[in-house]
Amino acid sequence: MLPNNRLAGSQEDAGPWERSTCEIEAADEWLDDRESLDAFYAEHGYLYLREVLDTNAVAELRKKVVDVLERHGIVSVDGPEPRWTGTDPMKTSARAELDSSGHWEAFVEHPAIAACVERVMGDAPFYIGTAVYRFMAPTPSPPFPHQDGFLLPGVPFMGFWIPLMDVDETLGGLTLADGSHKRGWLPKIDPAAAMTDDPKVAQRGTFYIERDAVADDSWCRAVTYRAGDLLVLHPQLLHTGLANRTTDRVRLSIDIRAQRASAPRTSGALQSSLQTQARGLESMRVLSQEGVPENRLHDVFCELFARDTPLDDRPAVRRVIAEALT
Ligand SMILES: O=C(O)CCC(=O)C(=O)O
Numbered sequence: 001m002l003p004n005n006r007l008a009g010s011q012e013d014a015g016p017w018e019r020s021t022c023e024i025e026a027a028d029e030w031l032d033d034r035e036s037l038d039a040f041y042a043e044h045g046y047l048y049l050r051e052v053l054d055t056n057a058v059a060e061l062r063k064k065v066v067d068v069l070e071r072h073g074i075v076s077v078d079g080p081e082p083r084w085t086g087t088d089p090m091k092t093s094a095r096a097e098l099d100s101s102g103h104w105e106a107f108v109e110h111p112a113i114a115a116c117v118e119r120v121m122g123d124a125p126f127y128i129g130t131a132v133y134r135f136m137a138p139t140p141s142p143p144f145p146h147q148d149g150f151l152l153p154g155v156p157f158m159g160f161w162i163p164l165m166d167v168d169e170t171l172g173g174l175t176l177a178d179g180s181h182k183r184g185w186l187p188k189i190d191p192a193a194a195m196t197d198d199p200k201v202a203q204r205g206t207f208y209i210e211r212d213a214v215a216d217d218s219w220c221r222a223v224t225y226r227a228g229d230l231l232v233l234h235p236q237l238l239h240t241g242l243a244n245r246t247t248d249r250v251r252l253s254i255d256i257r258a259q260r261a262s263a264p265r266t267s268g269a270l271q272s273s274l275q276t277q278a279r280g281l282e283s284m285r286v287l288s289q290e291g292v293p294e295n296r297l298h299d300v301f302c303e304l305f306a307r308d309t310p311l312d313d314r315p316a317v318r319r320v321i322a323e324a325l326t
Contacts (some may be wrong), residue, residue, distance in 0.1 A: 015209075016216040017145050017240050020175045024048045024220040024231075034122055045181030045237035049120065051228040053162065054112035058227050061107045062164040065252055068097050069135055075250055081165075084137050084248045098133040099272060104256055117258065120232060121158060125258035126265065128157050130273040136172065136251040138244045145177075145209040148257070149235025150187055151280035153302040155269040157259040159233035164252040167225040171251045172242035174231065175221040177214040180238040186213045189297045191288035194281045202281050214238060268305050279311075286311050290321055300324045 027047045030036040041047050066082050069075045072094040075082035089095070107113060108127060117125050130152065148159045167173045180186065186209060193205030221242075225231070233239060244251050259269070271279065283301050292300050303309075303324045309316050 015143065015145065015211050017143055017175050017177070017219050018242065019216070020219040020221045021217060022178070022220040024176065024178070024222055026050050028052055031119060037120075038122075041232070041234065044178050045234040046176055046178070047120065047230075047232040048222065049230045049232070051226055052116055052120075052230050053228045054110065054116070055228045057107060057110040057113050058162070058164060060110075061103060061254070062227070062252060064101070064103045065098065065133060065135070065164060065254075068094055068101065069250065072097070074135065074137070082250065084250050087137075088139060089135050089137055089250075094135070095133060099274070104131045104133070104254055107254075108256065116230070117160070120230070121258065121260055123260035123262055126261040126263070127256065127258045128152075128155060128269040129271050130255075130257050130269075130276050132255040132273045134241065134251070134253045134255065136241060136244045136253075138246050138249065143175075143240040143242055144204050145213075145238055145240040146207065147181075147186060147236050147238055148233060148255075150185060150207060150298070151276050151301075151305075152235065152266075152269055153185075153298075153305055155235065155259065155266050156263045157235055157257045157269070159235065160256045160258065161231040161233060162254050162256065163225040163227055163229055164254060165227050167251055167253070169223060170245050171249060172244045173221055173225050173251075174239055174241050174253075175219050176233065176237055176239035177218045178220050179218060180214045181234040181236040183214065183236075183238075185236070185298055186238055187298075189284060189294060191284045191294060191297065194284040194288075203277055206281060206284055209238065266306075267308055282311055286314075286317060287321070290314075290318060292321055292325070296325060 027037060027040050028049045070077050072092040073085055073087045074089050074092060074094060076085050161174055187207040188210060190206055194202055196202040196205060283304060284297055287297050287300055300321055303320050309320050
C-alpha cells in the first residue's frame, strides 16, 4: 500500500486513477530471467525496472531537453534544478523543436542504453516513430487515461516511459491499471469532439475513459520514480500521467516506443506521435461523416489502419467500411 490513498490536492471529481492505492511491483530482479520477465509482462501488462538505465545518459538527455525549454522561456536554470517561469509550454514551439532535435535517437544509441533495451526486449529494438517528450508544468491539466496503442492498433510495440528526473508524489508521475491490457480497447469515442480545432482538447474529448472502466483498486503507481528507472508498458495497458501539484517545477519524462526487430512492420507505425494523433482524429471525423455508428468507429479504424487506406480516397474508405460492417 502507498502511504496515503488520496493524493494531496485531489479534486472531488477526480477519477479513481488519482487515488491509486497500490504500489507497482518492480521486476528488476528478473532482468536476466527471460521467462519470468515475459510471464510478468503477459500477466500485468507492465515491467517496472528500477535504476537499470545509465544515469549519465539519462542526465545528458535531461540537459538537452532543459536547454530547449530554457530557450523557449519555459524554465530558468539559475539553481540546482530548473524552475518553471510560468510560461505555458503548449503556447511555445518547444515540443516541435524537441521532436525534430534527434535527442532521443542519440539517447537510444548510447551503448549502455542500447544494451539495456535489448536485454529487456529479448531482441534488437526497432523504434517506431511516436516518441513523446513530456514536460508537465504545474498547470491544472487533468489526467488523461489512455492506451498508447489505441491509434496504432496491431503494432506490436512496447512503450518505454522514462522519467528524466526523480518524480515524487507531488510532481505526479504515472499511474497504471494493472492487468488492463487484457480487457481489449477501453476508450469510448465521441466523434463530435473530433471537430474541435484545438488538437489537445479534441484528443481528450474524442477518446475518453469512463470512470468505472476498470476496478478502482487496479490503479497502481510508484511512490517515487527515479532518474534511471524504466517503466515498460503494453500498448493496451491503461495508464495516465498525474497532475503536477508543485508550484514551480516541471516534470520531465520521455516515452519511447519500440517493437522487436524481428516482428512485422506497419507503415503507420513510422509516423510521429502528432501525425498519429491527427490521423486518428481525422479518421473519426471521416468515419462518422460516412455514417459509421459510434460503437463501431474503432473497429473500422483498425481496418483502415491495417490496410493503410488514404482518408481522402472516399471510395476506398467506403469499401473498407462496407466490409468491416458486414
Ligand atoms: O509522463 C506523463 O506525463 C504521461 C506519460 C504517458 O501518459 C505515457 O507514457 O503515455
